[in-house]
Amino acid sequence: MPGLYCPSSWTPLPLTDSWVRACANGPCLSLRARLTYHNPQPQPVDGVFVYPLAEAEVVSGFEAEAAGRRVSFQLQNRRRSQAACCRALGPGLGTSTPRRCAQGHLVLDLAQARSTLVLPTGLIAAAGTMTVTLCSSQELPSRPDGVLRVALPTVLTPLAPPGPPGPPRPPGLCDDSPTSCFGAGSPQEEGLAWEEPATPPDVFSGPARCPAPYSFSFEMLVTGPCLLAGLESPSHALRADAPPHASSAATICVTLAEGHQCDRALEILLYPSEPHQPHLMLEAGSLSSAEYEARVRARRDFQRLQQRDSDGDRQVWFLQRRFHKDILLNPVLVLSFCPDLSSKPGHLGTATRELLFLLDGSSAAHKDAIVLAVKSLPSQTLVNLAMIGTSVQPLFQESRACSDDTVHLICESIEMLQAMSGPPDVLAALDWALGQPQHRAHPRQLFLLTAASPVAATTHQALELMRWHRGAARCFSFGLGPACHQLLRSLSALSRGQAYFLRPGERLQPTLVQALRKALEPALSDISVDWFVPDAVEALLTPREIPALYPGDQLLGYCSLFRVDGFRSRPPGVGLGWAVVGGPGWLKSLYLSSSLSLPSAFT
Numbered sequence: 001m002p003g004l005y006c007p008s009s010w011t012p013l014p015l016t017d018s019w020v021r022a023c024a025n026g027p028c029l030s031l032r033a034r035l036t037y038h039n040p041q042p043q044p045v046d047g048v049f050v051y052p053l054a055e056a057e058v059v060s061g062f063e064a065e066a067a068g069r070r071v072s073f074q075l076q077n078r079r080r081s082q083a084a085c086c087r088a089l090g091p092g093l094g095t096s097t098p099r100r101c102a103q104g105h106l107v108l109d110l111a112q113a114r115s116t117l118v119l120p121t122g123l124i125a126a127a128g129t130m131t132v133t134l135c136s137s138q139e140l141p142s143r144p145d146g147v148l149r150v151a152l153p154t155v156l157t158p159l160a161p162p163g164p165p166g167p168p169r170p171p172g173l174c175d176d177s178p179t180s181c182f183g184a185g186s187p188q189e190e191g192l193a194w195e196e197p198a199t200p201p202d203v204f205s206g207p208a209r210c211p212a213p214y215s216f217s218f219e220m221l222v223t224g225p226c227l228l229a230g231l232e233s234p235s236h237a238l239r240a241d242a243p244p245h246a247s248s249a250a251t252i253c254v255t256l257a258e259g260h261q262c263d264r265a266l267e268i269l270l271y272p273s274e275p276h277q278p279h280l281m282l283e284a285g286s287l288s289s290a291e292y293e294a295r296v297r298a299r300r301d302f303q304r305l306q307q308r309d310s311d312g313d314r315q316v317w318f319l320q321r322r323f324h325k326d327i328l329l330n331p332v333l334v335l336s337f338c339p340d341l342s343s344k345p346g347h348l349g350t351a352t353r354e355l356l357f358l359l360d361g362s363s364a365a366h367k368d369a370i371v372l373a374v375k376s377l378p379s380q381t382l383v384n385l386a387m388i389g390t391s392v393q394p395l396f397q398e399s400r401a402c403s404d405d406t407v408h409l410i411c412e413s414i415e416m417l418q419a420m421s422g423p424p425d426v427l428a429a430l431d432w433a434l435g436q437p438q439h440r441a442h443p444r445q446l447f448l449l450t451a452a453s454p455v456a457a458t459t460h461q462a463l464e465l466m467r468w469h470r471g472a473a474r475c476f477s478f479g480l481g482p483a484c485h486q487l488l489r490s491l492s493a494l495s496r497g498q499a500y501f502l503r504p505g506e507r508l509q510p511t512l513v514q515a516l517r518k519a520l521e522p523a524l525s526d527i528s529v530d531w532f533v534p535d536a537v538e539a540l541l542t543p544r545e546i547p548a549l550y551p552g553d554q555l556l557g558y559c560s561l562f563r564v565d566g567f568r569s570r571p572p573g574v575g576l577g578w579a580v581v582g583g584p585g586w587l588k589s590l591y592l593s594s595s596l597s598l599p600s601a602f603t
Helices: 080-089 110-115 289-297 300-308 312-325 361-375 404-415 426-434 456-468 485-494 509-519 584-593
Strands: 003-006 015-025 028-038 045-052 057-066 069-072 116-124 129-139 148-151 215-223 228-232 238-241 252-256 267-272 279-283 332-337 354-360 382-388 392-394 444-450 473-479 498-501 528-530 537-542 555-563 595-597
Touching (some): 045 057, 045 129, 110 116, 300 312, 444 485, 444 509, 473 485, 498 509
Parallel strands (some): 354 382, 473 498
Antiparallel strands (some): 057 069, 279 332, 332 555
16 A cells, blocks of 8 residues: 555555656656645654555656655665664564664565665645655556556555545436446446555555545657557546647547546556567667767766776777666667567467476375376477475486476376475575576476475575576466465566465366466567667667567567767778768668567467
């Protein structure tokens, strides 16, 4: 239940106004929100703002203003004294509010610190207001048909109890409500989603709530490399218009056609006209190439380097060391691609995968289901099995082809599976599985069957390991007995897999078969992207390795561009090669020479 809180009692302050401006540029969404909160108490209170972060979201700006006083934030390294008080406080997995150390610092555990932005906003006067301004950017998720989904964070549209009833809808022969054709009725017909919470609020999770209705203003600019075929919302009635200064039909302005009823979050679906074609987009930097060169030359460390060594290659080396720091100052190319994998469904018997089964002692009660799953694997797959105890015991040194002999050995090993002494070391099992050599055209799938409930520190290390190897494998987690739900759900979400939890007495076989079908769905692997840039341009690429794509996945590649011809030495009499520094000519050549290499067939 994120929002603005009074930390003395952790009671939420009511929202009175929400102003949101968004820009959807292809698969990227930028938000600027201005939230106004009211302090209903007769005395001043301190404020703490809690904002949940999506996995691919970055907060780029924050400011809180009250009574003419502004508070912003700046990223700094944690001081030793702060680290010591965090260690002294100890782990606090599962707490619903931030804790305070002896020195009064707000302390989060490792998982909360990564997924939540918690900032003190200062003092709010009695019966006064505070305005919080937030800027963020994130990648939009896509569906298998290429549709992009825009969902605002609930902190921007919290649930509120119903206000005064509106005028009754006149009777008609058909339902012509703006949202009826999208599978959702009007708020008056569906009833409100507000429910009074029965327990104290959990500031880290759950939808945001507000005790009274609030005003809401929304506007989103939609642009991109191709035209928009349509848009719809399952939650609100929308209005689409051309911006007054639009230069092409590829840009539209989306607003709400009806007032916000404060009973649901805002969701919008965008339908590109070319959903399955690769697209390139260019976003200009905050400085021109000449301004960036002047900025670099004005740095003292660059001037010291220039005094010691005037070699142009050394100056370019200096720039390369700053590439990751100066991304916002220079232009960036974005490559987006959502393949149409539904057009080539293939056959499960011809799928090529690498499946690694990670089993702890609790899997002994489900031997028959696991044996049946192994026997049903296609012959083209690679397979291996590892037992998880206090150490990891793999059956083979590396994955083998799923032949009759291999299946026989695996089934024999499963039949001998029994409960092991000591808690299973899930972190070691993941480290072993993700460290195995990759096999071309065989995307890796992990099947983790465990009842482990590791401590908070181990859970954090396992999730960080999966983030470090993001895209190397999909993890299908099966919680048997008292398994740690947070660990298994997070592992599956990070790896684009799924998590399943068996209830007492429930059979594993149907769930395991469902997961196998998901693991063998169409995939596109071994993708390479080649960027060809002029000699006068250096490029910073991310990601270096492109993971396999499954239905609903999209490839997003970024190329940050830096002009270095002003630093690299040239022979006398040789010019730059173009008339205007920073002009569109070299950017156009980048558009023409970028390429995307795909495998010859789907797997």
